[in-house]
Amino acid sequence: MSEHLVPFHWGEISVIAGYLMFLLLIGLIGWRSRKANTMTDFYLGGKSTGVWVLLLTLYATQYSGNTLFGFTGKTYRVGFSWTVSVQFMTSIVVAYLFFAPKLFELSRKFTFVTPADFLKHRFNYRPLTLAASVVMMVAIANFLLAQMMAMGKAVEGLLDIDPYLAYGSGVIFLAGIILVYETLGGFRAVAWTDAIQGCILMFGFAALLFLMFRQFGSLESATRLLEGHSPEKLNPPTWSGIREWVSYLFIVAIGCSLYPQAIQRIYCARNSTTLRRSLMVMACLPLVTTSVSIIAGIMGRAYLPDLSPEQTDSLLTILCREVQQETLLGRWLVVVLFAAILAAIMSTADSIILSLSSMLTKDIYGGWWAPSASESQMMLVGKRCGWFFIFAGVSGAILLRDTTLVTMLDRKLDLLAQLCPAFMVSLWWKKLDGQSVFRGMLVGIVVAIGLAVLGHAKPFGIHAGLYGLTANLMMIFANRSRIEAE
Amino acid sequence: MHRPGIQPLMIYFVLIILGVPWYWQWLPSLAQIRWLGLPVWVITSLSASALVSLLTVWVLRQPWEDEIEGDHE
Numbered sequence: 001m002s003e004h005l006v007p008f009h010w011g012e013i014s015v016i017a018g019y020l021m022f023l024l025l026i027g028l029i030g031w032r033s034r035k036a037n038t039m040t041d042f043y044l045g046g047k048s049t050g051v052w053v054l055l056l057t058l059y060a061t062q063y064s065g066n067t068l069f070g071f072t073g074k075t076y077r078v079g080f081s082w083t084v085s086v087q088f089m090t091s092i093v094v095a096y097l098f099f100a101p102k103l104f105e106l107s108r109k110f111t112f113v114t115p116a117d118f119l120k121h122r123f124n125y126r127p128l129t130l131a132a133s134v135v136m137m138v139a140i141a142n143f144l145l146a147q148m149m150a151m152g153k154a155v156e157g158l159l160d161i162d163p164y165l166a167y168g169s170g171v172i173f174l175a176g177i178i179l180v181y182e183t184l185g186g187f188r189a190v191a192w193t194d195a196i197q198g199c200i201l202m203f204g205f206a207a208l209l210f211l212m213f214r215q216f217g218s219l220e221s222a223t224r225l226l227e228g229h230s231p232e233k234l235n236p237p238t239w240s241g242i243r244e245w246v247s248y249l250f251i252v253a254i255g256c257s258l259y260p261q262a263i264q265r266i267y268c269a270r271n272s273t274t275l276r277r278s279l280m281v282m283a284c285l286p287l288v289t290t291s292v293s294i295i296a297g298i299m300g301r302a303y304l305p306d307l308s309p310e311q312t313d314s315l316l317t318i319l320c321r322e323v324q325q326e327t328l329l330g331r332w333l334v335v336v337l338f339a340a341i342l343a344a345i346m347s348t349a350d351s352i353i354l355s356l357s358s359m360l361t362k363d364i365y366g367g368w369w370a371p372s373a374s375e376s377q378m379m380l381v382g383k384r385c386g387w388f389f390i391f392a393g394v395s396g397a398i399l400l401r402d403t404t405l406v407t408m409l410d411r412k413l414d415l416l417a418q419l420c421p422a423f424m425v426s427l428w429w430k431k432l433d434g435q436s437v438f439r440g441m442l443v444g445i446v447v448a449i450g451l452a453v454l455g456h457a458k459p460f461g462i463h464a465g466l467y468g469l470t471a472n473l474m475m476i477f478a479n480r481s482r483i484e485a486e
Numbered sequence: 487m488h489r490p491g492i493q494p495l496m497i498y499f500v501l502i503i504l505g506v507p508w509y510w511q512w513l514p515s516l517a518q519i520r521w522l523g524l525p526v527w528v529i530t531s532l533s534a535s536a537l538v539s540l541l542t543v544w545v546l547r548q549p550w551e552d553e554i555e556g557d558h559e
Contacts, residue, residue, distance in 0.1 A: 080528045087505055087535045093542055094498065097490050101550040108552070219523030236510040236517050236527045245506055272550040283542040287535060428489070 007160035012335045019200075019339055020177055023346075026192045030185020038375055039113050042186035042382065043358040044268040047108075049191055055278040056198030057191040058265050059285060060347035062092065062256065063201060064143075065150040067293060068208075068341055073313040075297020079226075079233025082294055084245045089286035091253035093279055095424075099257075100266050102427045104275055107267040115263040115423070116363040122426055125434025126367075131441060132422055133363040136260045139415040140352050144389065147349035148175060148397035154341055164401070171397045174342070178350045179390045183383055187268065190350045197343030204340020205292045207333045208316075211323045212299045215330070219295060222302035229305050233298075243461030251463040254420050255413030261355040263423070316341075349393075357385035411452055414465030418444035418472055425473075436479035444472025494545050498538065505534030 008016070035046050049057070075082040103118060110121050116133045123129070148171055155170025156163050181189045216222060226233055237245055256262070269275035300307075300315045307315065320337060323330040361382040366373055373381070418441050426432045448468025451457070457464055490498075510517040510527040517527045524532075 080525060083528050083531050086532060087538070090535050090538050090542070094538065097542065097545060101489070101552075105550070105552040220520070221523075223520060223523040223525075234518065234525050236507040236525075239508075239511070242506060242508045249502070249506075272553045276546050276550060280543045280546045283539045283546070287532070287539060291532065 008158055008335070008338075012331070015335055016339060016342070019342075020174075022196070023177055023181055023193050026196065027181025027184040027189040030181070030189030030192060033188055034186070037379055039358070039362060039378055039382070040111060042379060043113050043354065044264060045187040045191055047268055048270050049265075049268045049274070050270055051274050051277045053191050053195045054265065054269055054274060055281050057194035057347075057351070058262070058278060058282055060194040060198040060201060060343065061259075061261055061265065061351045062089075062282075063289065063344055064147065064348035065154075065341060065345040066146075067290065068204075068344055069150075069313055069316055071290065071293035072297045072300065072316045075294045076301045076307065076312045076315050077309065079230070079235070079301065080294070080298070081237045081241055081245070082297065084248050085294065086286045086290045087245075088248045088252035089290050090283065091249050092256045093283040095253040095257035096266075096279055099424045099427050100275065100279070101272070103263070103423070104266050104269065104272060112267055113264075114359050114362045115258075115260045116359065116367070118263075119422055119434075120367075123422075123434030123437065125438060128422065128434045128438040128441070129363065130368065131438060132419055133359050133367075135415055135419060135441070135445065136258075137356055137359055139412045140260060141356060141389075143412055144349060144352040144356065144393050145396045145400070147345050147352070148393040149400065150345045151175070151342075151349070152397055152401065154338070154345065158338070167401055168398050171394050174346060175349075175390050175394045178346060178353065179387060182350055182354060182386060187264075187354060190354050191268070193350065194347045197347040200336075200343040201340045201347075202289070204337050204343070205289045207336045207340070208296055209292045211330065211333050211337070212296055212319070215319075215323050215326065216299050216303050219298070222299050225302040226298065230301060233301055240461045244458065247458070247462045247466055251413050251417055251465050254424075254469070255416040255465065258416045258419050258423055259355075260359060261351040264355055264358070353386055353389050353393075356389050357382050360385045360389075411449065414448040414452065414463060414468060415445065417463075417465040417469045418448065420469060421472060421476055425476075432476070432480070433483065436476045436483070439479055440472040440474075440476035443475040444468040447471040490545050494541060497541055501534045501538050501541070505531050505538070507531055 035041055040046060071082065071085050074085075106112070106118060106121065110117070112118055112121070114133070115136060116129045119125075119129045119132050151174040152167035152171040155174070156167040159166040159170075181193060185192070213219075223234060266275060269278070296316060296319060300319055304315075304318065307318070311318070320334045324334045361378050365381050365385075366378050370377070421432070421440055422437050426437065445468065448464045451459065451464035451467060459467065507517075507527045507530070517525060519526045521529060
């Protein structure tokens with residue numbers, strides 16, 4: 001069974017090309033709308049983002065290509081147990097309730113640009129600020145590489161030419177588009193393109209749902225079929241599955257809410273009301289979007305039960321190919337869905353690049369290398385950092401074409417969870433000091449990564465990052481007790 | 487509001503208990519009842535998730551402290 005779409009014709013390619021050109025135009029508008037040549041303006045759009053743009057940029061950033069490909073494939077493999085994905089996507093917004101209001105208020109008062117600015121303000125302990133920046137950069141740099149590779153794979157499955165050439169050209173061409181609009185318009189261009197991409201993504205989810213029902217019929221008939229050949233996919237999870245379910249709720253809530261690009265979206269809101277309203281809508285989106293991926297996975301399992309494990313992550317493409325071959329309407333709906341997939345991948349990639357370049361410039365270059373650098377020097381360095389990350393991402397994606405990054409991607413949340421005491425606990429524990437948080441973070445990272453390296457990524461169904469976080473908090477309590485006793 | 491109060495936290499806790507399908511192992515025949523093709527345990531988990539979303543919207547309706555301070559200025 002082919003894992004590639006039926007190659008697009010010129011008419012369909014023109015629509016995709018038009019959409020990509022539109023992104024460049026938005027970059028140009030973002031450049032013309034800039035108000036000052038400052039870090040705040042370039043990296044946070046002057047902190048004036050309104051409700052809808054903020055909502056759509058949050059949405060497009062949180063929902064990556066993985067939501068479409070990864071979640072569909074995972075549902076195929078585990079069945080309805082992947083309903084946990086709807087719950088953990090909702091839990092991210094719940095996690096924001098515990099720190100976003102206070103963090104937003106502080107970011108206004110002290111003009112934060114990067115997540116580490118908060119740590120500098122709260123602890124004034126340089127090793128912690130540097131370590132937290134490095135942890136965040138490592139965690140999301142690998143995520144960027146995964147998005148770049150996904151761009152190549154998307155184009156590879158689309159063009160009727162040599163796969164290596166299609167993959168390489170896809171990565172270079174799409175990364176080039178991101179480079180242009182991001183350099184021109186900074187955060188404004190990224191947020192506005194995210195808004196367009198968010199709309200297309202929502203439309204893509206609707207198209208996917210329509211295509212599934214049109215092609216295969218009702219969910220009822222799919223589950224009846226499933227009962228015949230894979231009845232275990234309908235069962236509730238076993239005890240080990242339950243532990244994994246609970247573990248997912250916590251690791252995703254903590255890890256994903258602490259994505260540096262998500263924290264910067266808290267900073268960029270026009271005011272508290274704007275942020276609050278955006279989060280209100282965000283809280284309801286998993287039900288109408290993530291559940292579509294689950295339905296697609298279940299339909300795939302019911303009607304294409306013989307896919308190999310390696311093929312399951314391409315399930316969406318396989319389903320689209322089935323639809324494409326049926327009718328003209330199906331063909332064009334797949335074009336919309338393909339645009340949504342590109343939107344999901346590119347919007348995540350551009351936000352990561354902007355976040356990485358702001359952290360490298362402000363926290364590492366401005367914070368350590370050249371503390372006396374002027375705003376315009378920092379801006380220049382920032383743009384060059386952005387180019388560097390795009391170049392590194394493109395090179396990595398081309399060199400590692402046949403490598404699977406799933407294991408490293410899993411470590412992203414384990415790492416980010418170790419920042420929970422620094423960002424969440426510290427807002428409410430007034431006496432918490434930088435040294436304790438730093439030591440706790442190091443212990444947490446050693447435990448989380450150590451377990452994973454030793455082949456225990458989820459001992460007893462619990463993510464290694466949560467063991468790390470427990471050790472992290474214990475270290476903090478021990479250190480605080482020692483300090484208070486002295 | 488700077489963080490959710492004790493009542494919403496308790497409701498979140500109850501919804502997590504309901505939403506995680508741990509108790510269906512004791513109700514195997516009930517768990518397999520289906521509505522619109524979805525097993526009842528999936529509907530329960532999705533409903534709990536919907537209630538968490540609604541509760542979050544309700545919590546977010548309360549103005550944050552800086553908005554209240556802004557109104558007083």
